Amino acid sequence: xxxxxxxFFICAFxxxxxxxxxIVAWEPIHSALALILVMMSLAVLYLLLGAEFIAAVQIIxxxxxxxxxxxxxxxxxxxxxxxxxxxxxxxxxxxxxxxxFLLLATAHFLSRSAVGASxxxxxxxxxxxxxxxxxxxxxxxxxxxxxFEATSILILIALLGALILARKDN
Amino acid sequence: xxxxxxxxYLVLSAILFGLGAVAVVFKRNIITIFMAIxxxxxxxxxxxxxxxxxxxxLDGLVFVFFVIVVAAAEAAVGLxxxxxxxxxxxxxxxxxxxxxxx
Numbered sequence: 001x002x003x004x005x006x007x008f009f010i011c012a013f014x015x016x017x018x019x020x021x022x023i024v025a026w027e028p029i030h031s032a033l034a035l036i037l038v039m040m041s042l043a044v045l046y047l048l049l050g051a052e053f054i055a056a057v058q059i060i061x062x063x064x065x066x067x068x069x070x071x072x073x074x075x076x077x078x079x080x081x082x083x084x085x086x087x088x089x090x091x092x093x094x095x096x097x098x099x100x101f102l103l104l105a106t107a108h109f110l111s112r113s114a115v116g117a118s119x120x121x122x123x124x125x126x127x128x129x130x131x132x133x134x135x136x137x138x139x140x141x142x143x144x145x146x147x148f149e150a151t152s153i154l155i156l157i158a159l160l161g162a163l164i165l166a167r168k169d170n
Numbered sequence: 171x172x173x174x175x176x177x178x179y180l181v182l183s184a185i186l187f188g189l190g191a192v193a194v195v196f197k198r199n200i201i202t203i204f205m206a207i208x209x210x211x212x213x214x215x216x217x218x219x220x221x222x223x224x225x226x227x228l229d230g231l232v233f234v235f236f237v238i239v240v241a242a243a244e245a246a247v248g249l250x251x252x253x254x255x256x257x258x259x260x261x262x263x264x265x266x267x268x269x270x271x272x
Contacts, residue, residue: 004174005174008174008178012178012182015182015186016182016185016186016189019185019186019189019190019193019209020189022189022193022202022205022206022209023189023192023193023196023197023206025202028199028201028202028205028262031197031199031201031202031205032205035205035208035209038186038209038212039212042212042215042216045179045182045216045219046216046219048174049179049219049220049222049223050223051219051222051223051231051234053231054215054219054231054234054235057235057238058215058238061238061242062208062212062238062241065242066208066241066242066245069245069246069249070201070204070205070245070249073201073249073252073253074201076253077201077252077253077256077262079199079201079262082197082198082199082202082262082263091195091196091198092196094195095192095195095196096192096196098191098192098195099188099189099191099192099195100188102187102188102191103184103185103187103188106184106187106188107181107184110180110184135228136228136231136232139228139229139232140232140235143232144232147236151236151239151240154239154240154243155239155242155243157243158242158243158244158246158247159246161246161247161250162246162247162249162250163250165247165250165251165253165254166250166253166254
């Protein structure tokens with residue numbers, strides 16, 4: 001077993017472990033830490049796929065900024081142990097089969113689609129050349145310039161929306 | 171360099187998405203449900219990067235970039251809504267936010 005395979009399986013295991021911990025954790029702060037574990041292992045997987053820039057953004061924006069926001073709100077609202085009600089039991093009984101069904105349906109449609117067929121026929125990793133950050137930034141600022149500028153408007157609107165929503169006196 | 175078949179990444183992505191969906195149904199805490207949505211977004215991002223790699227195209231990576239930006243905006247607005255609901259209902263339990271329930 002080669003090093004990339006070993007790294008992949010370790011990170012995949014950690015990601016699935018983090019996702020399971022997110023579900024079984026009782027305290028929201030434990031769920032947040034589990035989610036950070038998932039995001040960190042996904043960043044390593046992005047590095048394995050040759051997407052250095054996305055890996056860096058994943059760590060800085062997702063595991064950094066967004067999760068700090070989550071932890072901040074958890075601390076602000078003093079979120080403790082989750083309440084249990086009768087509906088919790090119902091959700092448990094219905095949720096697990098539903099999630100399993102969703103997984104099976106996803107796998108089924110993926111394997112039946114043209115994409116799945118091309119993957120099954122090919123040897124797997126088609127392209128050998130990793131995508132450079134330089135090429136990515138050129139695409140981002142030429143071909144995708146308008147969507148890129150639109151996201152700045154979106155961030156501005158989100159900022160104003162958050163300000164207005166979280167205002168105390170309304 | 172990478173010799174790992176692309177299907178491995180897709181399987182991992184599907185498992186993470188399924189676990190995220192299960193968490194959305196399972197959890198009663200509004201913040202945890204929100205985190206489960208972020209988990210599903212991450213799973214989709216992994217599929218995007220894997221496909222971008224498989225086809226040798228840049229577009230998948232640009233999509234991931236935009237997904238991350240939109241997720242940041244969504245987190246800002248969503249957490250503001252969470253704070254509002256918690257102030258109005260005095261609880262983080264989603265079952266307490268039932269004004270629109272029949």
